[in-house]
Structure formats: structure tokens, C-alpha cells
Amino acid sequence: MKTYPDKLSRAQHKFLKKLFPEGDSGFTEGELLSCGVDASRKHAKPLALVKPSTVQQVSELLAWAQKDRMPIYPRARATNKVGGCVPVKKGIVVSMLGMNSILDIDAQDFVAVVQPGVITADLQKAVEAKGLFYPPDPASQKISTIGGNIATCAGGMRAVKYGVTRDYVLGLEVVLPGGEIINTGGRTHKNVVGLDLTRLMVGSAGTLGLITKATLKLLPLPETSASMLIGFKDLSGCLKGAGAVFGCGILPAAMELMDHNTLKALEMHSAVPWSSDTGGLLLLKIDGSQESVTTDLLQIEKALSSVITTFIEKGSGDEQERLWELRRVISPAAFNLGPDKQGEDVAVPRGKVAQAIEAYHEIGRKHGVIVLCFGHLGDGNIHVSVMYDKSASGQSESALKAKKEIFEKTLALGGTLSGEHGIGLTKADYVGMQLGQTEMNLMSGVKTVFDPHNIMNPGKGV
Amino acid sequence: MATPKACVQCGKCLDVCPLFKVTGREELTPRAKFFLDGLDSPDGLSEKDFKSLAGLCLGCGRCEENCPQNMSGPKLVSALRSKSKDFKQTCWDLWLSHPGFIWPLAAALSKFSPESLPEPIGSSKKRMKSLFAKSPDSWAKLTPDLKFEDRKALLFKGCVGNYAREDWAIKAERFMDGLGLVRAPECDFACCGSSYGSAGLLDRQAKAHKFNVDTWKAVDCPLLIIFCTTCLKGLKEYSLDDFGGDEDLFDKWQSSLMPLSSLLVDGDITILENRPNQVIYHKPCHAPVPDYDLQLIEKITEDRLLPVQKDLCCGFGGVMQLGAPDLSKQVGESCAETLTKNAHAGAQILTGCSACVIQLATHTKNDFFTGHWLDILE
Numbered sequence: 001m002k003t004y005p006d007k008l009s010r011a012q013h014k015f016l017k018k019l020f021p022e023g024d025s026g027f028t029e030g031e032l033l034s035c036g037v038d039a040s041r042k043h044a045k046p047l048a049l050v051k052p053s054t055v056q057q058v059s060e061l062l063a064w065a066q067k068d069r070m071p072i073y074p075r076a077r078a079t080n081k082v083g084g085c086v087p088v089k090k091g092i093v094v095s096m097l098g099m100n101s102i103l104d105i106d107a108q109d110f111v112a113v114v115q116p117g118v119i120t121a122d123l124q125k126a127v128e129a130k131g132l133f134y135p136p137d138p139a140s141q142k143i144s145t146i147g148g149n150i151a152t153c154a155g156g157m158r159a160v161k162y163g164v165t166r167d168y169v170l171g172l173e174v175v176l177p178g179g180e181i182i183n184t185g186g187r188t189h190k191n192v193v194g195l196d197l198t199r200l201m202v203g204s205a206g207t208l209g210l211i212t213k214a215t216l217k218l219l220p221l222p223e224t225s226a227s228m229l230i231g232f233k234d235l236s237g238c239l240k241g242a243g244a245v246f247g248c249g250i251l252p253a254a255m256e257l258m259d260h261n262t263l264k265a266l267e268m269h270s271a272v273p274w275s276s277d278t279g280g281l282l283l284l285k286i287d288g289s290q291e292s293v294t295t296d297l298l299q300i301e302k303a304l305s306s307v308i309t310t311f312i313e314k315g316s317g318d319e320q321e322r323l324w325e326l327r328r329v330i331s332p333a334a335f336n337l338g339p340d341k342q343g344e345d346v347a348v349p350r351g352k353v354a355q356a357i358e359a360y361h362e363i364g365r366k367h368g369v370i371v372l373c374f375g376h377l378g379d380g381n382i383h384v385s386v387m388y389d390k391s392a393s394g395q396s397e398s399a400l401k402a403k404k405e406i407f408e409k410t411l412a413l414g415g416t417l418s419g420e421h422g423i424g425l426t427k428a429d430y431v432g433m434q435l436g437q438t439e440m441n442l443m444s445g446v447k448t449v450f451d452p453h454n455i456m457n458p459g460k461g462v
Numbered sequence: 463m464a465t466p467k468a469c470v471q472c473g474k475c476l477d478v479c480p481l482f483k484v485t486g487r488e489e490l491t492p493r494a495k496f497f498l499d500g501l502d503s504p505d506g507l508s509e510k511d512f513k514s515l516a517g518l519c520l521g522c523g524r525c526e527e528n529c530p531q532n533m534s535g536p537k538l539v540s541a542l543r544s545k546s547k548d549f550k551q552t553c554w555d556l557w558l559s560h561p562g563f564i565w566p567l568a569a570a571l572s573k574f575s576p577e578s579l580p581e582p583i584g585s586s587k588k589r590m591k592s593l594f595a596k597s598p599d600s601w602a603k604l605t606p607d608l609k610f611e612d613r614k615a616l617l618f619k620g621c622v623g624n625y626a627r628e629d630w631a632i633k634a635e636r637f638m639d640g641l642g643l644v645r646a647p648e649c650d651f652a653c654c655g656s657s658y659g660s661a662g663l664l665d666r667q668a669k670a671h672k673f674n675v676d677t678w679k680a681v682d683c684p685l686l687i688i689f690c691t692t693c694l695k696g697l698k699e700y701s702l703d704d705f706g707g708d709e710d711l712f713d714k715w716q717s718s719l720m721p722l723s724s725l726l727v728d729g730d731i732t733i734l735e736n737r738p739n740q741v742i743y744h745k746p747c748h749a750p751v752p753d754y755d756l757q758l759i760e761k762i763t764e765d766r767l768l769p770v771q772k773d774l775c776c777g778f779g780g781v782m783q784l785g786a787p788d789l790s791k792q793v794g795e796s797c798a799e800t801l802t803k804n805a806h807a808g809a810q811i812l813t814g815c816s817a818c819v820i821q822l823a824t825h826t827k828n829d830f831f832t833g834h835w836l837d838i839l840e
């Protein structure tokens with residue numbers, strides 16, 4: 001078993017203070033504890049916190065860390081839910097929030113070049129002001145960073161039409177353990193020279209290197225969009241509705257599903273627009289030119305008239321955000337159903353969604369925990385939240401059993417353990433359920449090539 | 463108001479916390495404070511360290527508005543501060559309870575304090591000058607619409623209006639006369655209680671509430687006219703307990719609170735020639751919805767109002783003036799700089815909160831005047 005430094009030597013402390021002067025390094029208990037937790041609510045205390053503002057600083061830091069076998073824990077806004085930022089082997093937390101400039105937005109090349117600490121929504125606003133579009137839109141877009149999104153390959157609601165973060169990363173500047181700075185990919189939208197290191201880095205969750213710059217692909221901004229919230233009596237109604245929409249040949253930009261427990265959590269959270277006989281919801285968005293959106297909407301409504309709905313609300317322009325806010329607050333609103341949450345974001349082949357959700361509910365009933373399913377129906381990525389009460393006897397074990405069974409069912413249906421949140425700490429023990437030994441060996445070989453001394457985010461799965 | 467649950471570490475508060483935005487220090491965020499608060503010893507901080515770190519909060523309340531779990535940073539901090547009092551709170555208490563005596567004294571002394579000294583002494587000369595500032599020439603003449611007949615009203619002047627800027631109070635009372643309000647017999651109110659609350663001086667706050675309610679009752683529950691956003695917030699926060707559980711009285715209190723600007727927005731306005739080319743509105747963290755101050759300023763500035771930036775905190779932070787003056791200054795300077803980024807010399811910053819006026823006037827370059835909207839009305 002590898003051992004890492006338990007505390008900083010005087011020389012190490014001095015080195016860090018010199019490389020990160022003034023407020024750019026932190027060693028107080030308050031600073032260390034605060035930078036050791038993330039949205040998984042798991043936590044650990046590192047030996048130091050540093051806040052680089054240049055790639056040279058990062059390079060010097062990683063050269064030193066390699067030499068001293070010092071763990072490096074990249075950290076952005078810490079909104080990931082899998083413990084990706086938690087410094088389980090102590091080491092140094094590297095906050096990337098200070099590298100937060102948008103370096104270039106080019107309407108001819110359709111690219112943006114950014115530092116990793118830029119908040120995703122800020123980039124979106126900046127490119128939209130120039131008539132351009134950066135589609136990946138995790139629900140956390142206002143509170144998470146491009147660097148974090150790339151490191152986790154964040155998905156979003158628009159994935160059904162536009163894909164996920166990896167589909168928009170053209171090139172990266174990455175600092176490797178040892179301090180070498182590499183450039184992967186480039187500014188072109190096509191590039192088949194060499195193995196695709198860019199794609200390898202995307203989603204590697206800080207285990208291969210530290211991303212210090214990204215070149216992102218942009219699209220022309222669609223002229224307009226409109227949204228529709230549609231209520232159904234139950235889950236099977238929702239799926240019939242979704243079938244009707246896809247059946248009329250329209251690819252919505254987003255198609256989200258909420259099951260009856262999700263509705264219950266939202267009802268307890270704030271005022272909701274749907275009628276009381278609603279047991280499932282579809283929320284969809286279409287975008288394009290003014291004319292196409294108008295005709296698409298008409299066509300969708302026509303298609304929906306063949307299924308039974310309980311309620312329909314439409315919105316366009318800014319006012320549709322009201323509908324989407326409902327979707328965005330599900331995650332916190334879920335706590336209305338139980339004080340503790342075990343959130344999974346499994347994905348199944350699109351045709352298996354109904355079967356999967358019904359099975360997840362059954363698993364919840366069997367173990368006496370509340371299961372809430374919502375998420376990206378359009379791409380089969382379902383968020384399954386198991387709500388329970390840690391303080392009640394046996395509930396923690398029940399939640400864990402439910403988790404295992406949810407994974408088993410998902411894999412049996414041809415799905416994956418995580419569609420977008422990743423593995424980190426919370427799912428590290430389960431990876432073997434999905435990946436074969438040979439595949440795992442290959443991956444660990446790749447990891448060794450990049451990070452021979454395992455200093456990058458050690459203790460985590462990817 | 464929905465009840466607070468537990469912090470889920472989602473990080474939404476980082477999007478709005480002015481301390482974090484300006485300093486980039488994660489340990490100052492509400493998220494970190496709630497996390498540290500939930501740690502049991504020996505994992506966590508010592509009580510003393512936790513208190514001094516958690517106490518670094520400007521009390522703007524933006525985190526609570528943005529929190530899906532209804533958690534409030536300022537409430538956590540107020541509760542902590544109330545549990546064990548320290549020297550800073552005693553000083554702040556003194557500052558708030560004896561303004562008539564201490565404020566002029568501090569102003570006189572501050573003239574001798576060199577700017578090179580550390581905060582809070584370094585800025586004190588300019589701060590005291592801002593507290594006792596004089597209005598520039600007015601540039602808008604407002605004749606209020608006659609709205610009331612025989613309705614009794616009292617001006618709630620607030621500490622600044624009472625002890626430093628009597629001219630604001632005099633103007634406000636003139637407008638009240640113009641509105642047709644009949645002045646209830648003159649009486650002195652105590653501090654609205656807001657600053658005591660955020661400093662954790664909860665006994666003081668309760669006493670101030672009681673005193674103000676009794677005073678208001680003694681003159682037959684008149685309308686209370688308010689020109690300071692923070693006073694308005696402070697007075698709105700009185701609870702049923704402050705009225706001994708009397709619901710009718712409590713309702714009457716709530717409906718008697720009137721922002722002066724809400725009564726003036728439809729007045730007759732004549733713009734004078736000396737209107738500045740650019741006016742900036744600083745929206746206080748505690749601005750009510752709807753924000754009548756902004757409506758009034760929009761009306762008198764017309765196209766000269768620069769786009770309003772709604773997410774800036776001035777960094778005043780009450781007891782932070784004494785507890786962490788450097789942080790307060792850092793946020794104040796950043797706010798002033800952002801507000802005036804596209805402004806030319808001579809632009810005026812107007813706002814409706816007395817504390818924001820003092821803080822911004824202290825940290826804005828001398829090229830710009832900062833004041834209450836009452837300053838420029840005639």
C-alpha cells in the first residue's frame with residue numbers, strides 16, 4: 001500500500017508559501033477543512049490549500065509534487081456529488097477558481113478559449129452576446145465551472161439533441177504530474193491525428209493531470225426556443241407521451257421526466273402549476289428559428305392529443321425559465337422526503353427507461369426507502385434518488401442494499417452505473433460490477449503512463 | 463417563511479456571497495460555515511476559531527434568498543455572536559446606543575487619524591466625513607401628490623437621520639407635509655434593531671423593538687414613514703412576540719410601515735439644469751420588492767441612469783466594521799469600483815440605505831458623489 005506524507009515538512013511548507021504567496025496558499029484549520037468537502041458531503045482534511053493563477057505555478061507545483069510524492073486534489077466549485085474533490089490521502093488541494101478568464105471568443109472559428117475556473121453560465125452569457133452557443137447545460141451551470149464540467153464530462157438537459165461536454169471540447173492544455181505542460185487537440189472541429197487524448201482527459205476527474213486551459217466548440221445560437229410542461233396520470237402515460245413526440249419526427253433540445261415522488265418533493269418545496277391528478281411530468285424544450293419552433297409546437301400538441309394528459313403549460317422566451325427552475329430545484333427539494341439522500345445517475349438504453357424506473361420503485365418498496373426518479377428521459381440518463389433517514393435503525397443498510405440492486409438491475413438492462421456524475425469515492429467499490437478485468441487493467445495501465453506515482457486525486461475511481 | 467433544513471453543500475450560495483466573490487476565500491462562504499458548524503470535535507474547529515471565522519459575514523442575506531434549503535448565513539452568525547459576546551460587540555453596542563454623544567466625538571477625533579494606519583482607523587477620517595457629509599446642490603424638484611387627508615404619520619429617522627444627517631429628516635418631513643400627512647406628536651425612536659440583531663446583541667434588539675412599539679402605540683399607532691432601506695427591513699422583521707401576541711396590533715404595525723419613496727414616485731418632478739450626466743443606482747442588499755427607491759430614481763434620471771447592477775453588496779456589514787474592517791473595506795472598494803466602471807468624473811451614486819451611503823462614500827474615489835436620493839431632491 002502506498003503511503004503519502006502525513007504532514008508537511010518545514011521545507012515543503014516554505015516551498016508552497018513561496019510559490020503561492022499572500023492569500024494564495026492556506027494552512028489554517030478553517031481553510032483546510034473548508035476545502036476538503038464537496039456536494040457528496042464527504043470530507044477530509046488536506047495538508048495545504050493553494051490557489052494558482054498561472055500555468056507556470058501549476059507546472060512548478062506538479063514537478064514538486066511528483067518529486068515529493070505529494071497527492072494533488074484539483075478542486076473547482078466542489079459541486080460534484082461523488083467525492084471527487086475530497087482529499088482522502090491528505091496532500092494539497094489545488095483550487096482552480098482563480099484561473100477564471102475567458103481568453104477568446106471567435107465567431108469565425110466558432111471556438112472559445114477559456115481558463116478552467118470560468119463559471120459555465122458566465123461563458124454561456126458571453127458567447128450568447130455574440131450570437132454563439134455553448135450547449136452543455138448541467139443543472140449546476142450557474143454554480144459549477146468549465147474545468148469541473150470537463151473533468152467530469154458533465155451532461156445536461158440539452159444532451160438529447162446537443163450531446164454532453166465531451167462533444168464540445170476541441171483541445172486542452174494540461175499539466176502532467178512532473179510538471180510537463182501538454183496540448184491535446186486544437187482549434188479545428190475535426191482532427192484525427194494520433195490517439196484522442198482530449199477525450200481521454202474529459203471525464204478523467206483529475207486523476208491524469210490538471211486542466212489549465214480549454215478550447216471549446218461553439219454553435220450558432222438558435223433564434224428562439226419554447227418549452228412545454230405536460231402532466232400525465234402516471235409513468236406509463238409519460239412514456240407514451242414521449243413516444244408520441246419522437247414519433248412525429250421532432251428532436252427536442254431537452255426532454256425531462258419526473259415521476260410521482262419527484263412531484264411530491266416539488267409540491268412540498270414551492271407552489272407548483274400542475275393539477276392534483278398528475279402523477280408524472282414531461283418537460284421538453286424545442287429550439288430553432290421562430291417559424292420552425294412555432295410549427296414544431298403545433299405538431300407536438302397534435303401528437304399529444306392521441307394520449308391522455310392532465311395538464312399542459314407552455315412558455316417561451318424568458319418566461320420558460322420558470323418551468324425549468326422546477327427541474328433545477330429537484331435535487332435539493334428531494335430532501336423534503338427524507339433527511340438523507342443517496343443519489344445515483346444511472347443510464348439505460350432509451351427503450352428500457354420504463355422498465356428500469358418501475359424496477360427501481362419496486363426496489364425502494366422492498367427495502368422501505370423512498371425512491372425518486374427524474375432526469376433525462378431523452379437520453380436514458382435517470383437520476384435515482386434513494387431518500388432515507390440515517391438516524392432510523394436499519395435505514396442506512398437498506399439504502400445501501402437498494403443501491404446495489406439498482407446497479408444490478410441497470411446493468412442487466414444494458415445500462416451504466418453513471419451517466420454523468422462519475423465514480424469518485426461514492427461508487428468506487430462498484431466499478432467492477434460493470435467493467436471487465438481486462439478493461440480495468442488497460443485503464444490502470446493508462447493511468448500509470450500519465451501518473452506513475454499515483455499523485456493525481458488518489459483514492460478515487462473514474 | 464419556509465423553515466430551514468440542513469445544508470446540502472450544493473454551493474448555490476457561492477454564486478451570491480459578496481465576501482466570497484471579492485476575496486475568493488471559500489472558508490468565508492455560508493456553505494463552509496454550515497459545514498464547519500456541523501463537524502463534531504475533534505474533527506472540527508475549536509469553538510473560538512469557529513466563532514471568529516463564522517463571524518466573518520456581511521449579513522447581506524443573499525445566501526438565504528438563493529438557498530434551496532432556506533438556510534441563512536446571517537442567522538447562523540447572529541446566533542453565534544449572541545452566545546458569547548466579545549469586546550467588538552461591546553464597542554458596537556456603545557456605538558449604536560449612544561450615537562448622540564459618540565458619533566460627533568468620533569468624527570472630531572478621526573480628523574487626527576492618519577490614513578496610513580490599519581483599518582478601521584485608516585478609513586476613519588473619510589468615513590466620519592461621509593457620515594456627517596453635506597448634500598450637493600439639488601437637481602430635481604419634487605412636488606408630492608396630495609394623497610392623504612388627516613392621516614397621522616411619523617417619520618422614522620433612523621440613527622443616521624437622527625444623529626448625523628438631520629437634513630435628510632427635515633427634507634423627508636417636508637415631503638410628508640406635501641403629501642397631506644399630519645404629523646403625530648414628535649417622539650424619539652430607538653434604533654430599528656437590525657444592526658443589533660446581526661451583531662448578536664439580541665437583548666438589545668428585543669429592548670429596541672419593545673421601546674419602538676411602545677413609542678408608536680403611545681402616539682396612537684400612526685403611519686411610519688421610512689427613508690432608509692435597512693431601517694425598513696429592521697422594522698418589518700418585528701415579530702408577533704414584540705406585540706405581546708396581539709395579532710391585530712402586529713398587522714397594524716406591518717401595514718403602517720411606508721417607504722417614503724413609495725409615496726413620492728408619482729409626484730410632480732421638475733429637473734434642474736445641473737442634473738449630472740450620469741447617475742448610478744446602488745441597490746442595497748435589503749431593498750424591498752418592489753424597489754420604490756429605484757422607481758423614483760429612474761423617474762428623475764430618465765436616460766441618465768446607468769444600467770443597474772443588482773448583485774453588488776457595499777460591504778458595510780455592521781459589526782464587521784470593527785470585527786474585520788479589512789474585509790469590509792475590500793468589498794466596499796470592489797463594489798465602488800464596479801459601480802463606477804463605466805462612469806465619468808462627476809457621476810453621482812444614489813441609494814436608499816444610510817449604511818450603504820456611508821460605506822460607498824468612504825470607498826469611492828473623490829471624482830464621484832455618493833448620497834441618499836434625498837440629497838439631490840428639492
Ligand SMILES: Cc1cc2nc3c(=O)[nH]c(=O)nc-3n(C[C@H](O)[C@H](O)[C@H](O)COP(=O)(O)OP(=O)(O)OC[C@H]3O[C@@H](n4cnc5c(N)ncnc54)[C@H](O)[C@@H]3O)c2cc1C
Pocket residue numbers: 038039073074075076077078079080081083084085096116137138139140143144145146147148149150151152153154155156157205206207209210211212331332420421457471472473
Ligand atoms: C444542484 C446541482 C445540480 C447538478 N446537476 C448536474 C447535471 O445536470 N449534470 C451533471 O453532469 N452534473 C451535475 N451536478 C454535478 C456537478 O455540478 C458537476 O459534476 C460539475 O461538472 C462539477 O463542476 P465543479 O466546478 O463544481 O467541479 P468540482 O466538483 O470542483 O470538481 C469535479 C471533479 O473535477 C476535478 N477537477 C476540477 N477542476 C479540475 C481541473 N482544472 N483539472 C483537472 N481536474 C479538475 C476535481 O478533482 C473533481 O474530481 C450537479 C450538482 C449540483 C450541486
